[in-house]
Amino acid sequence: MSQRSLRLLPKALGLAGSLALCLAFASQAAAQEVKLRMTIWSANEAHLKLFNSIAEGFKAQQPNVSVTFEPLPFDNYTTALTTQIAGGNAPDMAWIFETSAHDFVNSGALYPVGKTLAATPGYALADVAPSATERWTKDGTLYAYPFSTSPFGVFVNNDLIKQAGAKTPAELIAANQWTWPNAIATAQAVAAKSGKGGIVVRDFNYQAWQFLSSVYYGWGASPWSADGKRCTFADKPMVDALNFVHDAVFDKKAMPGPGQNVDFFAGDAAMTITQISRASLLPKEKSFDWDLVPLPRGPMGDYAIVGQAGVGVLKQSKNAEMAAKFVAYMTNPENSAKLAQFFPSARRSLLNADTLGKTNARLSPAQLDKVVVSGISTGKLMPGHTDFARLQQMVRAGLDPVWQPKADIPAAMKSICAQIGPLLAK
Structure with a gap:
């Protein structure tokens, strides 16, 4: 080797060393990069915009962490999620229906998040209602956070009702006459006059019968006993409630029948029963005069029902602790207040019309107080049970004979209990 080469060697080695060091740092940075994925059941533009803004706020605190949201179809959301889990492609985080809560919590599929939430500065976990x-x-350990505790209410198209010469829900409420028979009478008048839908139980579609609980809870009916061990479909409250619904569908034509898809938010129905989170579907331009009122009074008196969604971390996640930290950030007091415009919070400090009104400009203080605050305070959760997916399908099939013009409802209810009774008793 020449003397000139010997003189250049240290410099060359220095450049090589620097390059190696840069590559090492780059490799370390790449290794530290964390990509979190969360499945959700909404592809609504306003929802996604809010979630992405929260993810950006988290990234500002955790620069190496990015969060993406994967919408799955609402109708088969749980099936799609469990398929991902079974296939080894579980998301890091997921929304979970309240109906499936027992299965996810008891199966061990979820990573415990309670300690992470409690240890996060300023989180104030005690502000969340224990109920x-x-x-x-399970056994004192929190496995998912109930980020949405959304009561069901009745959205109203006052234009269609007035055109039919019927009384609006607001008028019936003022006269203390907002009952199920009067609600059906109003819906019947609209259907007869305009040919449009009367009252729609959104997401029911004669398949997801659990959404019909927004009606049958008014009769004091439930699918099973409080301990979940006895079928109560054949009990008088449920038989009476389903007779009422059957009459509204097939005799009064006040509710769309099987196979009829009617969208209230497109202006095609007088009323719809759904959660207030669906307010995002209201037309941006007020193309019709709409209102939001509580559920009609049932034979058992005033009642309220709440749909709940949890956000949990999947135990299969390779970054479970970081995912839990994102859940803590997403559901802290500040972000819970932002989420409340679509997904009412379980935090007691946020359960008032003034606070909710800051992010729910489309709803009046009276609507927020009567439907949201009161509904969350007094409402029962939608029915849920271990092995709910199996029970849901068994009951859905058992209800098929009910959705015929001439139906023997008591016999159908007895048949359902004969099918699911052994499963409940386990």
Whole structure:
């Protein structure tokens, strides 16, 4: 080797060393990069915009962490999620229906998040109502956070009702006559006059019968006993409630029948029963005069029902602790207040019309107080049970004979109990 080469060697080695060092740092940075994925059941533009803004806020605190949201179809959301889990492609985080809470919590599929939430500065876990976390807790350990505790209400198209010469729900409420028979009378008048839908139980579609609980709870009916061990479909409250619904569908034509898809938010129905989170579907331009009122009074008196969604971390996640930290950030007091415009919070400090009104400009203080605050305070959760997916399908099939013009409802209810009774008793 020449003397000139010997003189250049240290410099060359220095450049090589620097390059190696840069590559090492780059490799370390790449290794530290964390990509979190969360499945959700909404592809709504306003929802996604809010979630992405929260993810950006988290990234500002955790620069190496990015969060993406994967919408799955609402109708088969749980099936799609469990398929991912079974296939080894589980998301890091997931929304979970309240109906499936027992299965996810009891199966061991979820990573415990309670300690992470409690240890996060300023989180104030004690602000969350204990009743809201009941379905997401096992043996004192919290496995998912109830980020949405959304009561059901009735959205109203006053234009269609007035055109039919019927009384609006607001008028019936003022006269203390907002009952199920009067609600059906109003819906019947609209259907007869305009040919449009009367009252729609959104997401029911004669398949997801659990959404019909927004009606049958008014009769004091339930699918099974409080301990979940006895079928109560054949009990008088449920038989009476389903007779009422059957009459409204087939005799009064006040509710769309099987196979009829009617969208209230497109202006095609007088009323729809759904959660207030669906307010995002209202037309941006007020193309019709709409209102939001509580559920009609049933034979058992005033009642309210709440749909709940939890957000949990999947135990299969390779970054479970970081995912739990994102859940803590997503559901802290500040972000819970932002989420409340679509997904009412279980935090007691946020359960007032003034606070909710800051992010729910489309709803009046009276609507927020009567439907949201009161509904969350007094409402029962939608029915849920271990092995709910199996029970749901068995009951759905058992209800098929009910959705015929001439149906023997008591016989159909007895048949359902004969099918699911042994499963409940386990």
